[in-house]
Amino acid sequence: MDFKLRAIVYGIVATIIVGLLSGAVIPFTNMALPVTGALVTGIIGGLVAGYVAGTKLNDGALNGGVASAAGAIVALVVLTVAGLMAGPLPAMGLFAFGVLFVIVAAIPGAVGGALGSWLQGRSTKRKAGRPASR
Structure with missing residues (x-):
């Protein structure tokens, strides 16, 4: 088991993008199902x-x-700083929810990572199994 920096950076960028846009992409997730955004963000990252x-x-x-955990931390910091513009009380609430968001995003991130590596292995086998054309 080894860390691959390029893979982690790509995953962090994907997690940040999906984490910041999850409320806009999946409507009403913040009000009805707040964990859904964290699950989708973790799985995609x-x-x-x-x-x-x-x-x-x-x-x-x-x-x-x-x-996914590192990307969720960066998204949490950005959203907390943006929440400070509304006032300190909403920012503290957002930060408290964000800690839960980081924990919840790490578990589906590991599941999504295993799924992504499995998909990459399938595409590699499919390419290797094809005969060369003449």
Whole structure:
């Protein structure tokens, strides 16, 4: 099991983008199902990191979990700073929810990372199994 920096950076970027846009992409998730945004964010960030990490499931899960947790921390800091513009009380509430968001995003990130590495392994096998054309 090893960390692949490129995979982690790609996963962090994907997690930040999806984390900041999750309320706009999936309407009413913040009001009705706040954990849904965290699950989708973790799975997508982990999926990207796992796909870039390679074909081993444990490498994909490790890189996916680290990438989604780190990306969720960065998204939490950005959203907390933006929440400070509304006042200190909403920012503290947002930060408290954000800590839960980081914990919840790491678990599906590991699952998404394992899934991404499995998908990458399938596409590699499919390419290797094709005969060369004449």
